Amino acid sequence: MWQAVVGAHVLGDRRVSGAGKSTLARRLAAWGHHAVSADDYDRLCGWTTLDGIRVTRPDQLDVGWLAAHKWRWDLARLDEIIAEAARLDVPSLWVCGWAANALQLAGRFDAVFLLEIDHQTMRARIGDPRWGNDHGRVGDTLAAALASHTRFVAVWRRCGAVTIDGTRGVDTVAEELLLAALRRSDRYA
16 A cells, blocks of 8 residues: 655645654654655655756745746656565555645555644744754745645645644654554555
8 A cells, every 4th residue: 555645835836844744754664664755765856947857956945946946756766666665565655745746646646644734833843943854944935835835735635635633743643644544444445
């Protein structure tokens, strides 16, 4: 069973910030599950121009640069990760992350889970440099994340993502996620 975990994002179809996806991937892996953080997984994610050419992100991101670029998953690399999990015969692969093309790739997963957080949690998490990458702490990324949050959540709900309260501690979120996946798999068994 292949699972995807998405979270709150920024500007139009851009980047995830503060939902806890990478932290969750590390916790699931520590508990013995096959889980990857899409942001950290070799060659899976990267910034591209609107026509798909990989680029290097500048130190400061302004609204203009964000409007002309997207954070995307590499389709071939995602397929390699899924194929590797199948070869290893893992019972479940958890891909924790988000990208501008995630909706188009959601069909590759048996289930998609949305880690939903509120604005206060988003601000607190991405404002703390100990949390993940610097997205939300540079340039216009925090304002963009807050401005697009409601639309992002609505889109993923309409697409059938299973909502998980991402504001709670990582152990609680991981347990809820595993239970939701189990309930979902029981319905389709």
